[in-house]
Amino acid sequence: MKILISNVRAVLLDEADTVLSGAFVAVEDGKIASVGTQRPAGPFDREIDGKDNVLMPGFVNAHTHVPMTAMRGYGDGNNLQDWLEKFIFPTEDRWDDRAVACCADLGLAEMIASGVTCIADMYMRTHVVAQRVAESGISANLSCGGVLFSDAFDPETDHDCVALRELTRDWHGYNGGQILVDASIHGEYTSRAEMWEWVTAYAKEHGLGMHVHISETRAEHEACKARHGGLTPIQTLNQYGVWDVRAIAAHCVWTTPEDWAIMAEKGVSAIHNPMSNLKLGSGIAPVSAMAKAGVNVALGTDGVSSNNCTDLFGDLKLAAILQNGANCDPLALLPAQALRMATENGGKALGRKTGRIQAGYDADLILVDFQALNLTPCHDVISNLVYAAHGSNVVMNMARGKVIYQNGEFFTIDIDRVKREVRDYALPLLFQN
Numbered sequence: 001m002k003i004l005i006s007n008v009r010a011v012l013l014d015e016a017d018t019v020l021s022g023a024f025v026a027v028e029d030g031k032i033a034s035v036g037t038q039r040p041a042g043p044f045d046r047e048i049d050g051k052d053n054v055l056m057p058g059f060v061n062a063h064t065h066v067p068m069t070a071m072r073g074y075g076d077g078n079n080l081q082d083w084l085e086k087f088i089f090p091t092e093d094r095w096d097d098r099a100v101a102c103c104a105d106l107g108l109a110e111m112i113a114s115g116v117t118c119i120a121d122m123y124m125r126t127h128v129v130a131q132r133v134a135e136s137g138i139s140a141n142l143s144c145g146g147v148l149f150s151d152a153f154d155p156e157t158d159h160d161c162v163a164l165r166e167l168t169r170d171w172h173g174y175n176g177g178q179i180l181v182d183a184s185i186h187g188e189y190t191s192r193a194e195m196w197e198w199v200t201a202y203a204k205e206h207g208l209g210m211h212v213h214i215s216e217t218r219a220e221h222e223a224c225k226a227r228h229g230g231l232t233p234i235q236t237l238n239q240y241g242v243w244d245v246r247a248i249a250a251h252c253v254w255t256t257p258e259d260w261a262i263m264a265e266k267g268v269s270a271i272h273n274p275m276s277n278l279k280l281g282s283g284i285a286p287v288s289a290m291a292k293a294g295v296n297v298a299l300g301t302d303g304v305s306s307n308n309c310t311d312l313f314g315d316l317k318l319a320a321i322l323q324n325g326a327n328c329d330p331l332a333l334l335p336a337q338a339l340r341m342a343t344e345n346g347g348k349a350l351g352r353k354t355g356r357i358q359a360g361y362d363a364d365l366i367l368v369d370f371q372a373l374n375l376t377p378c379h380d381v382i383s384n385l386v387y388a389a390h391g392s393n394v395v396m397n398m399a400r401g402k403v404i405y406q407n408g409e410f411f412t413i414d415i416d417r418v419k420r421e422v423r424d425y426a427l428p429l430l431f432q433n
Helices: 066-071 080-092 097-113 126-136 159-171 193-206 218-227 233-238 257-266 274-279 287-292 312-326 335-341 344-349 381-387 415-430
Strands: 002-011 019-028 031-036 046-057 059-064 116-122 139-143 179-187 209-214 247-251 268-272 297-299 365-368 394-399 402-406
Touching: 002 365, 002 381, 019 046, 046 381, 059 097, 059 247, 059 268, 059 297, 059 344, 066 080, 066 097, 066 126, 066 415, 097 116, 097 126, 097 394, 097 402, 097 415, 116 126, 116 179, 116 344, 116 394, 126 139, 126 159, 126 179, 139 159, 139 209, 159 179, 159 193, 179 193, 193 209, 209 233, 218 233, 233 257, 257 268, 257 287, 268 287, 268 344, 274 312, 287 297, 287 312, 297 312, 297 335, 297 344, 312 335, 312 381, 335 344, 335 381
Parallel strands: 002 046, 059 116, 116 139, 139 179, 179 209, 209 247, 247 268, 268 297
Antiparallel strands: 002 019, 019 031, 046 365, 365 394, 394 402
């Protein structure tokens, strides 16, 4: 299908931070075909009048746990360990496929309505998440989050190794790359060297990326150093070749300059989760310093259970002002740099050509209502997007050239059915007395 989006202020996210007024953006076969101020020749199957609103690349939420939408606000007010052991883990033991499906749909709908077009998700029952992502229309890099606590390890029977093999077989490359499978190690502290070696070898053999939690808390970081002769999680996993594939490292709150040098050399992207890290008292990731060291920094919400929503506009604003405040420098993270973290940098992290409005890029585009009160007046479009916009300002979401949400209506998710399923089935199952 050929679609023409007209009468928009297009935030190209090119090197010059161009905002192109009166822009025409043509879309064909899921890709951006042209961008300019002159109407392109030829007929179009559909035309969308942007009404002088702002068209920007869709958000890449580069670290999520989508089904955890069910746990929004559950166990709040506890430290991390109590929160996990007394609230989250017991609840997760009750999951079944039906509950994961409707809670994943709820999470995907929330992200779609607030402008997300691509995610990197790590969670259990990943085959169910894959089915829901496929229906939703957004793109996703999916991973299982491998753990290993016992001394015995047999990759032929280990649950997470079996799940990775099956997920790769069934979903990697699905629908022209809508779904990609990443290998995953949940974290250094939840697994062992035998798994790191097997998962890394599997990723290399099958051309997969890698998704790992890294140095989220000081306790995790220091315990790793105590176990491994002073080596940090980044340094420890580097010894086993984990970073020899395209990789994303979630959190990175306590990483060091020595870690950043490895990450820059190996091309490991840091995924910043500012809302989750602050809520759980984990700390503030030094993302400005990491970026200056050559590390690609992208943005994620983490799970709803530790953020409470997936409105990436909120994390975007927090990411920007947090670095300025922590460094006592209003120029530590400029608005355009923050916006790239949520778009183009996320695309690079996930190995996708998304995050710019440029011919040849995936047609992952969102329209933001700049007539809204919170965006009026507008002296600087990019500044307004970073510091003033909310997810509720998104009036259209186009993923891979298909409009999946517009003016409050979902076209790929039956939101009324999803709400009923969550209320009548998932919540009674998960939160039994």
